[in-house]
Amino acid sequence: MPAVLRSRLAPIGLLVVIIAAMTPLIAGSAFWLDNSVLVAIFSLLALSVGMAYGQAGILSMAPAAFGAIGAFATSIVTTRYGLSPLVGLALALLLPAVVAYPMARAITRLSPLPLSIATLLLSLVLELAIREGKGLTGGYIGISGIPPLWFADSVFAMHVLSWGLVVVVLFLYANLTDSAVGRAVKTARHDPLRATADGVNVPALLASYFAISASVSGLAGWLYAHHLTYMGPDSLTMHVSIKVVLMAVIGGASTLLGPVLGAAFLTLLTLYLPAAETQGMIFGGVLIFVLLVAPNGVLGTDWGKLIARRSDKQPMAVRPAATEGTA
Amino acid sequence: MKSGWLGAVASGAAAIAVAMTTAAHAQDSIKIGAIYSLNGPAAPFGVPERDIVEALTKNLNAQGGINGKKIDLIICDEQTNPTEAARCATKLTRQDKVVAILGPTLGTGALALAPIALANKVPLLSPVGTIPVTSKDNAFWPWVFRTAPSDTLIINALFERAVFKPQRKRIGILYQEDAYGEAGMKLATQLSKEKNFEIVAAVGAPLSAIDLTAAATNIRNANPDVVLLKTSAPALGAAFVRAAKQVGITAPVIGTGSLNQRPFLDAAGNAADGIQIVSIGNWDDPSEKQKKLGEVIVAAGKTPKGYAELIGSTGALAVFEAIRRVKGEVTGPAIRDALETICGFKDTYLDGTLCYSKDQHEGVFQDTLITVEVHDGKFKTVK
Amino acid sequence: MYELVEYLLRGALLGITYGLLAFPVSLLFSTTGSVDVALGAYAVLAVAVAYSIGGPVGILAAILATVFASFVVGIISLRLNRPGAVDHVTAVLGTFGLAMFLESLILSVFGTNPMIRQPFDTFWNIGGIRISPQTGINAAVCLVILTALFVVLRKTPFGRSMRASAANPVGASLNGIPVRQIWFATYLLGGLLAGVAGVLILYTTGADYSSAFTLTIWGFGSAIIFGMNSPLRGFAGGLIIGMVQALCSGYLPGAWATAIPLVVIFVVLSMGRMNQIVSTGGRV
Amino acid sequence: MTVQVKDITVRFGGVTAVKDVSLKLPPGKIVAVIGPNGSGKSTLFNAITGMVKPAAGTIEVDDTRIDAMPPYRRIGLGLARTFQTPRFDPKVTVSEAVMCGFYPVHRTGVFSAMLRLPKAVAEEGDFRERCSDILDDLRLSEFRSLTMNELPMGRVRLVEVARAVANRPKYILLDEPAAGLEREEQRMLSREIRKLADRGVGVLLVEHNFGLIRELAEHVVVLKDGAKLLEGEPETIAKDRAFIDVYLGSAGR
Secondary structure, three states: OOOHHHHHHHHHHHHHHHHHHHHHHHOOOOOHHHHHHHHHHHHHHHHHHHHHHOOOOOOOOOOOHHHHHHHHHHHHHHHHOOOOHHHHHHHHHHHHHHHHHHHHOOOOOOOHHHHHHHHHHHHHHHHHHHHHOHHOOOOOEEEOOOOOOOOEEEHHHHHHHHHHHHHHHHHHHHHHHOOOHHHHHHHHHHOOHHHHOOOOOHHHHHHHHHHHHHHHHHHHHHHHHHHOOEEEEOOOOOOHHHHHHHHHHOOOOOOOOOOOOOHHHHHHHHOOOOOOOOHHHHHHHHHHHHHHHHOOOOOOOOOHHHHHHHHHOOOOOOOOOOOOOOO | OHHHHHHHHHHHHHHHHHHHHOOOOOEEEEEEEEEEEEOOHHHHHHHHHHHHHHHHHHHHHOOOOOOEEEEEEEEOOOOOOOHHHHHHHHHHHOOOOOOOEEOOOHHHHHHHHHHHHHHHHOOEOOOOHHHHOOOOOOOHHHHHHEOOOOOOHHHHEEEEEEEEOOOOEEEEEEOOOOOHHHHHHHHHHHHHHHOOOOOEEEEOOOOOOOOOHHHHHHHHHHOOOOOEEEOOOHHHHHHHHHHHHHHHOOEEEEHHHOOOOOOHHHHHHHHHOOOOEEOOOOOOOOHHHHHHHHHHHHOOOOOOOOHHHHHHHHHHHHHHHHHOOOOOOOOOOHHHHHOOEEEEEOOOOOOOEEEEEEEEEEEEEHHHHHHEEEEEEEEEEEE | OHHHHHHHHHHHHHHHHHHHHHHHHHHHHHHHOOOOOOOHHHHHHHHHHHHHHHHHHHHHHHHHHHHHHHHHHHHHHHOOOOOOEEHHHHHHHHHHHHHHHHHHHHHHHHHOOOOOOOOOOEEEOOOOOOOOOHHHHHHHHHHHHHHHHHEEEEEEEEHHHHHHHHOOOHHHHHHHOOOOHHHHHHHHHHHHHHHHHHHHHHHHOEEEEEHHHHHHHHHHHHHOOOOOOOHHHHHHHHHHHHHHHHHHHHHOOOHHHHHHHHHHHHHHHOOOOOOOOOOOOOOO | OOEEEEEEEEEEEOEEEEEEEEEEEEOOOOEEEEOOOOOHHHHHHHHHOOOOOOOOEEEEEEEEEOOOHHHHHHHOEEEEEOOOOOOOOOOEEEHHHHHHHHHHHHHOHHHHHHHHHHHHHHHHHHHHOOOOOOHHOOOOOHHHOEEEEHHHHHHHHHHHHHHOHHHHHOOOEEEEOOOOOOOHHHHHHHHHHHHHHHHHOEEEEOOOOHHHHHHOOEEEEEEEOEEEEEEEOOHHHOOOOOHHHHHHHOOOO
């Protein structure tokens, strides 16, 4: 039993140790603290992609859109109605899930490609809705003057809070992955028919899982709004979603820490890239390179095996994976 | 599996070490930050803004800088995204310790990073028209200065010239779906109630639209006396005038500011003939000052594009002037105070004067606006 | 009524461009089951190359450039996919990477200016509706491609192999059909078609560095409307999308005009046209 | 208290794959379905578990009509099945694969699983114990941490059976479980199937190996071209002229 526990929570422990070690180094620098908070926020968004794509096989192109729902929800209730950010938090967790679930169900039998296109469309429609939201969302101008969190009103406190939330989400995520539901999701991703034979209501399960992942994005949006104190239609757009997907994929979407690593890597990369028009080439190039060398991402790849396998023959696949039925 | 993590930790630690050593630099130069959109949809504005600010800084340093101090310009790419704009502001203020920030390209970016300027007591000189950026309700108001004509200014001038003076009653509007277009629509709706004219057609177009024939048909069918073009993107403006010609709109078309540039004419072809634009400059018939700006741009190896260089240069020159006026140590607050003394300043490339004071940070006024008309593929200034 | 007809006609003319982009989308989907989101970027690349070089040489160079770009995507997707062990979503991500790369490349090399050429200065007058002769050329090119595709798909051995490897890749490869080569050829053909579309866009509406994504979305939407599996129906889908867009911007206010066509695609998508999972049988 | 299939017809397009087939599977009994390839055995399985939709006929489990139910609810009622070609994620370990079989009996909600509430821990522990019992029974314990692609095909079939019995089904449908198994493995499998029946589980068996059927089944249904050819006890069937013609004449040896 303890061995099981250790293996499941070990990556989280590693992350806690790294954050704890980094904190005194950066505590004096508002700049690094600010970057650290952003890495944490992007980690949450990327984890949401990791859950949806890495576990359930749904490539969500809308993490930033779900984040925007959360961010606007808290921005609106705190600035327009003067409610507590905690009310905003509840909405930020709930609303994205409420949008995500029926959407996933609407794409009837949930084959992954159309659903990811649907998330893309959702992103675009939501951006339009935010722009047309006039008084509610602030239209094209957005909402400024969002109150910082009273219980985390310094950058340092935000650093602690946001990484704390990342660790909590990782803990919940690790537990969920290692449960009957988590196993069923993995099976359904690989082979919906097999999952059905296991007694799984595949569309409902995947849609629920997708909704949970949307909630994680909403949480990121909540932190985002209260950290930046400004939320506008250009803030969490489809371009951000694509970047977040990149983070998850590069780090390893199916692993616990992959999305976090990806978020840290890409955030630091933008910091050190020269400010120029060529940035997209570097991002696109990195993505293609990772996909070619290690399609499961940096942490999702067993490097030792990969190198050994180069000289060896490919092992035979047990299941001729074909989701297209041959009736 | 672990090696990836160790690598990440090591590079992070190295980055911190670098940051800490650079922060300890002594002040033998004056650091100014510049945040522009070099990627994403706003790049057509951000790129020329960066180019002119870079060129002006280089020239200034070649002439010995200000009071013997060189200007160290640090550029950051906001990627048409407020998050990145705010990140840029944090980096520039906290890590590079700049004393003033030029930019960003977009109004939403300005709103996102202004609180950071306030927190770090650094003035922000923003080349945006977005109205709320200089609203006095903002806590950050004291630190934000506008270096471009505001949307209110431009829209009022547009209505004055296109509607009130010729006493036209039926107005058709094509607006782009963003802050700029929305501000125009809002003001137009308000004015139509006060001034007794009718908006017979108002059609929005997303920035990404490439074909506007249906939109133009809609406007043509409403039979307006004049069509107002509220777009800032040259591609969109050109797409509309082409469509207007094709569907046969005969009413005059009058646009604003940033259409006054070469790419618009190139993309519109001879469909642009007769279009009028309310603007702040004219590269085909430049004033003395703009000729000089043109020379700066050409000397830097670029071609003048139009609006973006004018408003970009204004911010740079204003901050240079403010630094000249600072007595003692050059700090953010000192520059801010000095900026408020700049009024009637003529050494920008704008025609007309720049003016900031203790209670207004708008900078650019009515006297800088001109009207140009397109003739045979060239802009002609209408006197 | 007259107004309605004009909107429908203008929409259909716009839709020709979308229909052209829908060809490669459904061709690729029906053959490999995958999707190439870089198609819009190929088209813009063609626009940029043909614009800067100009003339017939420019057109040729543009098409070569796009075929080369699709060559890269073909290699990526071959590396990621084997018949029998297919990860379409990862392959799609690869095309995303290429799309980002190309957009940035176009921005860096060709700049931000809109790119357009307008060879015609007069208009045809069809029942009082003025139309540029270029749209006539577009329609003609489309018809030629439509016919050629039909012939290739239905009448040649290549087309038969293509359809066979679409229906059952494992079975096809067991029957000696070179499935991987066919897939690769489909990617190249997709690049070629996107290149032709790009050249026509240059002479019709023009584009700039940021147009790629929009073109991809509408090409996609067109392909989805009547079912992704038929390249020939994708063309009709393009006309429909164009008409929906024209009607929306004619009759709906502001952002609705932009949102409704997207919603239409979403609804069609959720009706399950593109869904391929069929729960049949224990036999695989 | 049986699985009752009445006059099931399944069509794919114009082809009738199963025609008016009826059968009964009482608890504790082993019923075999036999027939040449393409005779509709797997399709019959798919119709019972809901993976194909019958054009006509009814299916009942313990007097509950299930032919309109989605597959997952039928599994929930106590049906379980294996696939002729085992469908596994090749990267999953043996014990994880078997753990997946517990899904129909899991009672922990998503939230208590995420929070790892005591209830969830207890259930997870229970599953692990039962999983290791099943692996012991099928002599798979030593392979438990191997991944599926490292396992020989015969063992893979056993894991498939292990996964199906994990949720303690009332009725189990085995699709050629012995194909490709070595003699020793076959013997063990047949012992396990017998044990299941003794525990009161109804076993529906599709099998080519008539020896195994003779050894296990109490009742045999012979399908030909989707229709029932004959049924009865294995010994009677084995002597039937029609059966020998169709079946042993072509596929048997």
